[in-house]
Amino acid sequence: MRSTYLALASLASIATPVLGQTFQRLGGCPTLGCVFPPDQAEFLAGAKFDIRLEVHAPVNGSEAFNNGVPDENFSLQISNNKGYSASITDFFQTPDTTVEKWNFTWYEDLFALDAKTPTEVNVASKAYRSLSLSEPGEYTATLKYYDGQETVARWTVREPCEKPLVKNVILFIGDGMPQSAITAARLLAHKQINGKYQSTMQLDKMDGVGLQMTHSMDTFITDSANSATAIMTGHKSTVNALGVYRDSSPNPFDDPKVETIAELFHRQRGGKVGIVSTAFLADATPASLVAHTRDRGQYAPITEMYLNGVTSNYSDWTSWSGPDVLLGGGAEQWIAGSGSPGKKDYYEVFRQAGYQVVNDKDQLASADASQRTLGVFSQSNMAKWIDREIFPQNLPNITKSPTGNGTAVNQPGLAEMTLKAIDVLHSRSGDKGFFLMSEAASIDKMFHAMDYDRALGELLELDDTVRQTIAHLETIGELDETLIVVTADHAHGFDVFGSSDSKYMTAKDDDRVKRSAIGIYESSGHSEYQVAKGSRPDNETIVYGDQGPNFPVQWDPRYTIAAGFGAHPDVQESYSIAKNGPRLPAITQNGTAYANPADKPDGYLTNGTIPADQTQGIHSLQDVPIFTKGKPEAVAVFRGVMENTDIFFHMAKVLGLGSTDRDQNKGNGKGKDNKA
Amino acid sequence: MRSTYLALASLASIATPVLGQTFQRLGGCPTLGCVFPPDQAEFLAGAKFDIRLEVHAPVNGSEAFNNGVPDENFSLQISNNKGYSASITDFFQTPDTTVEKWNFTWYEDLFALDAKTPTEVNVASKAYRSLSLSEPGEYTATLKYYDGQETVARWTVREPCEKPLVKNVILFIGDGMPQSAITAARLLAHKQINGKYQSTMQLDKMDGVGLQMTHSMDTFITDSANSATAIMTGHKSTVNALGVYRDSSPNPFDDPKVETIAELFHRQRGGKVGIVSTAFLADATPASLVAHTRDRGQYAPITEMYLNGVTSNYSDWTSWSGPDVLLGGGAEQWIAGSGSPGKKDYYEVFRQAGYQVVNDKDQLASADASQRTLGVFSQSNMAKWIDREIFPQNLPNITKSPTGNGTAVNQPGLAEMTLKAIDVLHSRSGDKGFFLMSEAASIDKMFHAMDYDRALGELLELDDTVRQTIAHLETIGELDETLIVVTADHAHGFDVFGSSDSKYMTAKDDDRVKRSAIGIYESSGHSEYQVAKGSRPDNETIVYGDQGPNFPVQWDPRYTIAAGFGAHPDVQESYSIAKNGPRLPAITQNGTAYANPADKPDGYLTNGTIPADQTQGIHSLQDVPIFTKGKPEAVAVFRGVMENTDIFFHMAKVLGLGSTDRDQNKGNGKGKDNKA
Known part of the structure; x- marks a missing residue:
């Protein structure tokens, strides 16, 4: 056998693959x-997961090995910290599976991409499905291959909570909402006098403040699928992946799954689940509660998973028959056609599964809270708060009917959707409790479009929704038994850096002269967004105490905020609000992106800092805040600086999820009975 | 009389001055x-302050009034919430003062600046010095002028703390340190495996996490003088102002003062004060503990204030005879010459006042901890951690001797200075306790230079200093009696947005092609700063647990982080570290700034977004984090989202400062004896 693996020694001495590469052979697999699950994975006792093992044989490139023939006789040995060690099949008392084989290609770096010299990799693999570990503690999973090579994964199984701390959890996600955006929203919506805010955001008043780190499994910049997976499952994953670790197989649905908080809450407690988003419903964040695919773009299959869960032949996964309430945009997946599952009328499919279906704000308001409810209010993403509330004349041009042709000018906002969702869950959950995820999706989408006015409008709508939610929970008697968590899934590198005199900027022609309109430091002044046009800034307009409207009085003052992004495409910027609808900052011509000449024509041009084919802003690294309100013992769980995966474990803890009861879990690890 | 003020009615109807202007007649005075102190000012019971009253008569411009003749017969009436109301002289039992008169000019907007049409304002004013309010509660101070006009300031006096919660406070300020910078520093200095950090920052491990808002009195973007004043005095102020509210008089030393935490701690408790900074010592943040001037640029007078406090004829202010330990850079103010007070040898002046003087790392190490200590280790700002530790060959070129000619290659770092300061304070404070402010000043200075590698080096040195401080306090038995607070004074709009393949960027010529070197999302990869050059990324290099060096293993990997700023001058960026010393991103030619062609020549050019005469990056709006470690009851004081001024009140609370004892306070408000 040794001679087969001769390349090994030389590999160790000459090849120096690095972790920080632009491309990776496979994330989590250096x-x-x-x-x-890979090294450092953490599990909640009793939560389900799949195992995927792969052995790679690169045919060419810096890692070329064994003439491209992967070892098919690999094995996985699992040991716990009580001294018990067994093969995977013995450990989990699960039947062995057959070897799968495939190949894939990748580029080792940008030079290889330019030269069109991909590296080919042959793969031998096995998967084991629907397992769980019931005994808290440390485990090692050792993959042995190529007659002496080992890859070790150190796993930790966390203790389940003895008993629930609260009955319900409401998780608000401000998609792409860093603290810098919250600060900017406060500046626009809340009046200060001599530097002291007279009212503050609801987020400023929460009981607990913490920070979460959003580093993903294989990259330090995450997307919303990846980070939502971390929050909903406790497992770090990969860009575009939902509820799975990404494997290298061609099939986007056979990747190893991990159980979501919604699935676990439904399976273990029979609790009711609600999902609300201002995005199209098949988008990553709402989908993260039910979907298991490494490709967030699989919109039709994801929509089918909302109703039926994982129905492929890959496993007997958690049974799932749909959330009790599902509200958002994305009618393309419900209107019979190329976007819907099986091209069916999916409204009808949901109706047959017992859902009432609503398609506008009025229907939502009058919907029967005792029934399972599907609300789809637009095609694509829902209208933005600013277009709904400030520039409603834009709606006919930028909305499309959720039922077919026409417009969708009568859309509910996040607050209306969230409060109705709470009513449905309150009505239907009884003493089993509910889990509601409510997403302000277009904070992110408008930051991508560099339309920070609209992003901040969405953020203020989120803040107002949290405020209304607290009041509503109090009214219906659920406040004491509910933990409210508000956080983001990742950041944008956005910040306010001064003011801009829009009159001066418009009056000047030269780009370098226009830049003199920017007021920095002592010239930044006060926010004018809380001063009505034409009014005097004296005591007449001063509102003391927390009595403000919590939204700007005007969005188009002469002196606007000036804000920027750490990374961006070519863009023209005037710092005044786009009045005709969301911005389109850059457009593509001949495969490369340039500033859109129709966007902010009064502004000045700045060339981009990211690959020249990018037309939008991008995500960034910074930790994002996490705010909590509820019982002190539940709030205390979320304090400090944490991994985004901790949010899953913290939510599971306050809901009393997880189980050390082996009998409830098929394919459960034997560690419990084999103490050293 | 009425006819004199005829212009009033028309002013109210036609003039619409706005709060958000590029220029302001006078901040805090619309x-x-x-x-x-203006409307919404808050005071600690017993803390000293001055009152300044001004009546303005604009000669021309949109506010022109009364032919430019200011009312000299103005009066101030003060009322408390117990029903007592009196003139300022009766209320404070303080003699009346004489009217001062002056004039000043300002520009109403950028068009007026371009046209060189200033507005002239004549002023009548009075000042009342060294007052205090001993009775907690609400007050209104009503200025009456122009026969019927009123300006009302609503003041709040906060309760003093019954008794100290801790003996000592150590306040670390990471100047210009947003959470985005802490996140980036973590990425460089701490290893993660599959997304899970194996070690974390000391800041990540503190007991409490909160956020502070940095909005200043009259602008939403602050500088370090302004924000340090807020933190040290509890009063929001103005850009460039230290320990005062800015008035409109020509004299930069007659502005109304507010007492600092150091002065109060010294006056009320006899506690010992230490000041440490990596900046020149006359810089804003260290100066904020002792200086009272609206012009942070008054370096020599500030240096004199370090030793003697306020000695002008304006008041009998808190007596002050110097901090017990003062360590940093800025020898220009100590070497006899144009920069030192009275052109004297200020080392000698300090020696005669009982200080031992040290000028390098070795002298600092061997200094007698029982003596008052002045340590000045360089001219200008001290050397940066990266130049001291990674590129020491730069030091001869970029340092200047603290004693005269020559270099300063043997400088201590923040940790050595902080630990020695603790030893001096510990040795000298006995049971009276100490207050130490330790500033990592060059996080800010290097962000201004867009040299984020060096900024992150400084941040990591701060984090390491906090770590060492905790260990040292434990060793000397002071940990239990010390509250550690770590915060920033303001942010920079900085964030990491991806990686950069430096090899690819260098190999390409065209700027738009170079941008392809940037890896975003799935191409961002892992940080390579924790992988030694040439090593393999396998288990050999993995360190599990919190055992890392807490600094990068290398600073110049092929795949660097790519980070940017929301606002910047024209700049060239390659994302690789500047090896020959701190960056100089832009240079001025003919009064306008252009990217420095010698800076990052392998990078691509981006045009600026701020006024074209700016050569540096600027501050930003976002809230900054505040971390605390200590007794739970002291940590609990700092939780949540707070104003920067709250930090003063919180520190005063844990130190048990403030007093309702009227007899101890000259010029004390009478409200206490005059309940309704």
Whole structure:
């Protein structure tokens, strides 16, 4: 056998693959053997997961090995910290599976991409489905391959909570909402006098403040699928992946799954689940509660998973028959056609599954809270708060009917959707409790479009929704038994840096002269967004105490905020609000992106800092805040600086999820009975 | 009389001055009558302050009034919430003062600046010095002028703390340190495996996490003088102002003062004060503990104030005879010459006042901890951690001797200075306790230079200093009696947005092609700063647990982080570290700034977004984090989202400062004896 693996020694001495590469052979797999869940994975006792093992044989490139023939005789040995060690099949008392084989290609770096010299990799793999570990503690999973090579995954199984701390959890996600955006929203919506805010955001008043780190499994910049997976499952994952670790197979639905908080809450407690988003419903964040695919773009299958859960032949996964309430945009997946599952009328499919269907704000308001409810209010993403509330004349041009042709000018906002969702869940959950995820999706979408006015409008709508939610929970008697968590899934590198005199900027022609309109430091002045046009800034307009409207009085003052992004495409910027609808900052011509000449024509041009084919702003690294309100013992769980995956474990803890009861869990690890 | 003020009615109807202007007649004074401390000011019971009243008569411009003749017969009436109301002289039992008169000019907007048409304002004013309010509660101070005009300032006096919660406070300020910078520093200095950090920052491990808002009195973007004043005195102020509200007089030393935490701690408790900074010592943040001037640029007078406090003829202010330990850079103010007070040898002046003087790292190490200590280790700002530790060959070129000619290659770092300061304070404070402010000043200075590698080096040195401080306090038995607070004074709009393949960027010529080197999302990869050059990314280099060096293993990997700023001058960026010393991103030619062609020549050019005469990056709006460690009851004081001024009140609370004892306070408000 040794001679087969002769390349090994030379590999160790000459090849120096690095972790920080632009491309990766496979995330989470720096060596030629891959174990998913990978090293450092954490599990809640009793939560379900799949295992995927891969052995790679690169045919060419810096890692070329064994003439491209992958070892098919690999094995996985699992040990616990009580001294018990067994093969995967013995450990989980699960039947062995057959070897799968495939190949894939990748580029080792940008030079290889330019030269069109991909590296080919042959793969041998096995998958084991629907397992769980019931005994808290440390485990090692050792993949042995190529006659002596090992890849070790160190796993930790966390203790389940003895008993629930609260009955309900409401998780608000401000998609792409860093603290810098919250600060900017406060500046626009809340009046200060001599630097002291007279009212503050609801987020400023929460009981607990913490920070979460959004680093993903294989990249330090995450997307919303990846980070939502971390929050909903406790497992770090990969860009575009939902509820799975990404494997290298061609099939986007066979990747190793991990159970979501919604699935676990439904399976273990029979609790009711609600999902609300201002995005199209098949988008990553709402989908993260039910979907298991490494490709967030699989909109039709994701929509089918909303109703039926994982129905492929890959496993007997958690049974799932739909959330009790599902509200948002994205009618393309419900209107019979190319976007819907099986091209069916999916409204009808949901109706047959017992859902009432509503398609506008009025229907939502009058919907029967005792029934399971599907609300789809637009095609694509829902209208933005600013277009709904400030520039409603834009709606006919930028909305499309959720039922077919026409417009969708009568859309509810996040607050209306969230409060109705609470009513449905309150009505239907009884003493089993509910879990509601409510997403302000277009904070992110408008930051991508560099339309920070609209992003801040969405953020203020989120803040107002949290405020209304607290009041509503109090009214219906659920406040004491509910933990409210508000956080973001990742940041944008956005910040306010001064003011802009829009009159001066418009009056000047030269771009370098226009820049003199920017007021920095002592010239930044006060926010004018709380001063009505034409009014005097004296005591007449001063509102003391927390009595403000919590939204700007005007969005188009002469002196606007000036804000920017740490990374951006070519763009023209005037710092005044786009009045005709969301911005389109850059457009593509001949495969490369340039500033859109129709966007902010009074502004000045700045060339981009990211790959020249990008037309939008991008995500960034910074930790995002996490705010909580509820019982002190539940709030205390979320304090400090945490991994985004901790949010899953913290939510599971306050809801009393997880189980050390082996009998309830098929394919459960034997560690419990084999103490050393 | 009425006819004299005829212009009033028309002013109210036609003039619409706005709060958000590029220029302001006087911050905190939107009407023609000004009261400092202004509306919404908060006071600690027993803390000293001055009152400044101004009446403005604009000669020309949109506010022109009364032919430019200011009312000299203005009066201030003060009322408490117990029903007592009296004139200022009766209320404070303080003699009346004489009217001062002056004039000043300002520009109403950028068009007026371009046209060189200033507005002239004549002023009548009085000042009342060294007052205090001993009775907690609400007050109104009403300035009456122009026969019927009123400007009302609503003041709040906060309760003093019954008794100290801790003996000592150590306040670390990371100047210009947003959470985005802490996140980036973590990415460089701490290893993660599959997304899970194996070690974390000391800041990540503190007991409490909160957020502070940095909005200043008259602008939403602050500088370090302004924000340090807020933190040290509890009063929001103005850009460039230290320990005062800015008035409109020509004299930069007659502005109305507010007492600092150091002065109060010294006056009320006899506690010992230490000041440490990596900046020149006359810089804003260290100066904020002792200086009272609206012009932070008054370096020599500030240096004199370090030793003697306020010695002008304006008041009998808190007596002050110097901090017990003062360590940093800025020898220009100590070497006899144009920069030192009275052109004297200020080392000698300090020696005669009983200080031992040290000028390098070795002298600092061997200094007698029982003596008052002045340490000045360089001219200008001290050397940066990266130049001291990674590129020491730069030091001869970029340092200047603290004693005269020559270099300063043997400088201590923030940790050595802080630990020695603790030893001096510990040795000298006995049971009276100490207050130490330790500033990592060059996080800000290097962000201004867009040299984020060096900024992050400084941040990591701060984090390491906090770590060492905790260990040292434990060793000397002071940990239990010390509250550690770590915060920033303001942010920079900085964030990491991806990685950069430096090899690819260097190999390409065209700027738009170079941008392809940037890896975003799934191409951002892992940080390579924790992987030694040439090593393999396998288990050999993995360190589990919190055992890392807490600094990068290398600073110049092939795949660097790519980070940017929301606002910047014209700049060239390659994302690789500047090896020969701090960056100089832009240079001025003919009064306008252009990217420095010698800076990051392998990078691509981006045009600026701020006024074209700016050569540096600027501050930003976002809230900054505040971390605390200590007794739970002291940590609990700092939780949540707070104003920067709250930090003063919180520190005063844990130190048990403030007093309702009227007899101890000259010029004390009478409200206490005059309950309704």
